[in-house]
Amino acid sequence: MESNKKYIKYIINWMDITKNDKSTLKEVNADLLNSQKENNENNSNKLYLIKTIIDSHMLYCDVFELLTEKKYYEAWCKLERIEINLISIKNNIEYLDTHHDYGLQFLTNMVRNWQMLYPYKIFLSSREIIHELQCSICHTQRSFLDNCIHEKGKLYNGQVCYDEVTKFEIITFDIVSTPVHKYSVLFPKSGDNNNYQYLDLVLNYVKSTHQIFSVRLLNRFFDNHHGILSPDAPCPCNRSMKLYKDCCLKRKYIYIQHVDLSFPTPLNVPAIFQ
Secondary structure, three states: OHHHHHHHHHHHOHHHOOOOOHHHHHHHHHHHHHHHHOOOHHHHHHHHHHHHHHHHHHHHHHHHHHHHOOOHHHHHHHHHHHHHHHHHHHHOHHHOOOOOOOOHHHHHHHHHHHHHOOOOOOEEEEEEEEEEEEEOOOOOEEOOOOOOOOOOOOEEOOEEOOEEEEEEEEEEEEEEOOOOOOOOEOOOOOOOOOOOHHHHHHHOOOOOOOOOOEEEEEEEEEOOOOOOOOOOOEOOOOOOOOEHHHOHHHOOOEEEEEEEEEOOOOOOOOHHHO
């Protein structure tokens, strides 16, 4: 289809996509709905991927703007939305010409880099007993012994197949460090008291949406425990939610997290990153 060629050209030139391209996204969505009505499965799946790629780049533009406005949690939630989009695209990429990247590697790297700079360590996670669930495509009930022909995560006529929970029972809510849903950050009643120094420092140098950088989190160890406070304080190694007495206090060495930041061109980066 001619419209598809136009859209493909659009996502190949992904660096030109901005948060103001809502009209193009609306146009793709309208074509997707028409294709679904005609049961043109291959075309519908292709249009879904095009739509999701455009949406992901627009979301990233939103993320960068929110970060510059110091709206850290809102940006964090949108980073997770991009991450979810990227999973759907990866699971169904066979519907697009894989000779092109469409900016997917850029999004994958940059979402990871920004997330690594966040100070969030504690999240809320629920545990449930699932009594009934069904396929989102054909609405057939699923179980360990019975299933339908649709594969979770795959596209069917422009719709992603997922498990639709119809009956469940919440057992408990747990505090975790590796959540299923990253948006479930725990904040104290007093508000957001997190230290966003790493984000702020990077934003001193990243001035445009598509400027790239890379982050590595390393552990450096010290052979003494100078300047460490109460054993009941959070462990300064920052590797878990454990208290100092339950983590590094009993070790000969204490491991301190080190942030290694790289830009494609040399910059005068503060010593905290050196």
